[in-house]
Amino acid sequence: xxxxxxxxxxxxxxxxxxxxxxxxxDDAKVLAGGQSLIPIMALRMATYPHLVxxxxxxxxxxxxxxxxxxxxxxxxxxAHAERHAAxxxxxxxxxxxxxxxxxxxxxRGTVGGSIAHADPASELPAVALALDARIEATGPGGVxxxxxxxxxxxxxxxxxxxxxxxxxxxxxxxxxxxxxGVEEIARRKxxxxxxxxxxxxxLDGDRVTRACxxxxxxxxxxxxxxxAEAALIAGGATTDLDEIGRIAAAPLTPTHDVHAxxxxxxxxxxxxxxxxxxxALKEARS
Amino acid sequence: MNDRTRVRLTVNGQPExxxxxxxxxxxxxxxxNLGLTGTHLACEHGVCGACTVLIDGEAARSCLVFAVQAxxxxxxxxxxxxxxxxxxxxxxxxxxxxxxxxxxxxxGIVVSMTAYLNDHPNxxxxxxxxxxxxxxxxxxxxxxxxxxxxxxxxRINAI
Numbered sequence: 001x002x003x004x005x006x007x008x009x010x011x012x013x014x015x016x017x018x019x020x021x022x023x024x025x026d027d028a029k030v031l032a033g034g035q036s037l038i039p040i041m042a043l044r045m046a047t048y049p050h051l052v053x054x055x056x057x058x059x060x061x062x063x064x065x066x067x068x069x070x071x072x073x074x075x076x077x078x079a080h081a082e083r084h085a086a087x088x089x090x091x092x093x094x095x096x097x098x099x100x101x102x103x104x105x106x107x108r109g110t111v112g113g114s115i116a117h118a119d120p121a122s123e124l125p126a127v128a129l130a131l132d133a134r135i136e137a138t139g140p141g142g143v144x145x146x147x148x149x150x151x152x153x154x155x156x157x158x159x160x161x162x163x164x165x166x167x168x169x170x171x172x173x174x175x176x177x178x179x180x181g182v183e184e185i186a187r188r189k190x191x192x193x194x195x196x197x198x199x200x201x202x203l204d205g206d207r208v209t210r211a212c213x214x215x216x217x218x219x220x221x222x223x224x225x226x227x228a229e230a231a232l233i234a235g236g237a238t239t240d241l242d243e244i245g246r247i248a249a250a251p252l253t254p255t256h257d258v259h260a261x262x263x264x265x266x267x268x269x270x271x272x273x274x275x276x277x278x279x280a281l282k283e284a285r286s
Numbered sequence: 287m288n289d290r291t292r293v294r295l296t297v298n299g300q301p302e303x304x305x306x307x308x309x310x311x312x313x314x315x316x317x318x319n320l321g322l323t324g325t326h327l328a329c330e331h332g333v334c335g336a337c338t339v340l341i342d343g344e345a346a347r348s349c350l351v352f353a354v355q356a357x358x359x360x361x362x363x364x365x366x367x368x369x370x371x372x373x374x375x376x377x378x379x380x381x382x383x384x385x386x387x388x389x390x391x392x393x394g395i396v397v398s399m400t401a402y403l404n405d406h407p408n409x410x411x412x413x414x415x416x417x418x419x420x421x422x423x424x425x426x427x428x429x430x431x432x433x434x435x436x437x438x439x440x441r442i443n444a445i
Contacts, residue, residue, distance in 0.1 A: 107344040
């Protein structure tokens with residue numbers, strides 16, 4: 001099908017973007033790479049009288065490294081981020097991107113667009129949540145920052161206010177002796193994950209000094225597994241990872257759909273967590 | 287609301303200027319306004335890959351790009367990948383290895399395979415399988431397509 005009619009706006013400055021969003025309110029939607037938005041419009045799941053195309057705002061396509069973090073502008077394409085030298089210091093981001101769709105999608109899809117879209121099965125919201133990233137929102141009142149933990153409210157719902165745009169995401173850089181893993185179950189690579197886990201650890205010998213475990217496809221948002229992280233930190237690098245997986249999966253209440261039952265999603269979750277942690281620990285030791 | 291917008295872009299090396307509705311997909315503009323019907327449209331929501339073209343050298347679904355987003359870009363369609371005489375190495379490999387039957391998905395396959403091999407000169411069989419996973423084919427069972435990708439990769443390397 002074809003999208004319904006809309007007026008296309010192509011501002012060149014973030015101030016103009018915010019102005020257009022204020023002017024048109026609910027009738028306006030931000031267009032970044034369009035790889036999720038255009039299918040939604042083509043299927044007529046949504047219609048927007050005004051699209052504010054942010055591709056010509058140069059400041060939104062910047063990647064800047066500073067002490068302890070890497071800031072990725074909203075319009076940075078996923079394929080570009082994956083190859084960027086600064087993103088190599090955020091290995092979880094670089095490892096998660098190849099799991100998104102297919103390479104043709106990653107050439108157009110953006111980091112900010114995926115996070116603002118907030119699909120609970122997508123990888124980049126989970127990366128933001130796992131790493132305690134800070135979301136930069138720009139609105140009529142200027143710039144504010146939202147912790148990833150407070151950002152994802154439900155499927156396709158975020159803490160962005162009306163009139164605000166996600167302008168960048170700051171990903172923390174973890175120190176030495178850290179490792180990361182991304183594991184997914186999907187019918188075919190590139191399909192939406194039925195269940196996925198993203199994990200990170202920092203080691204001091206066999207002590208785990210820092211851990212993150214986030215799951216996708218198991219709820220209405222990506223899910224951070226705090227109890228499992230605490231158990232891993234308490235138990236150290238030689239803990240039984242199957243047990244950590246069981247702790248992570250225990251509170252999950254996944255839904256069923258045509259692709260997989262809720263019971264199946266719950267059943268495979270511990271194994272996916274174990275695999276992601278195994279990869280993360282292996283990398284941290286190397 | 288349905289005001290038309292002028293879009294200037296380069297298609298297969300030719301400068302083009304078209305007046306289109308903002309909602310016009312790049313795929314539709316290539317086919318309907320510019321007569322380049324080698325780009326095929328099937329699912330129209332980014333799943334099948336039949337409409338794949340190169341935008342500034344990078345493979346993309348032309349059903350997931352509004353023509354207005356391609357303003358100033360250089361677009362290459364399957365027509366633009368075909369040499370004046372004969373076939374490209376990828377097209378030749380598709381013929382040699384029976385990589386097509388009905389041919390509907392073939393333009394998208396040829397464009398995706400060409401783009402991938404340009405960026406990845408030494409792919410493993412697993413790499414090729416993953417690279418081609420974004421293009422659906424309902425005839426071949428994919429083995430001929432993967433054999434073609436292997437042959438094209440090896441021939442391009444031998445040159």
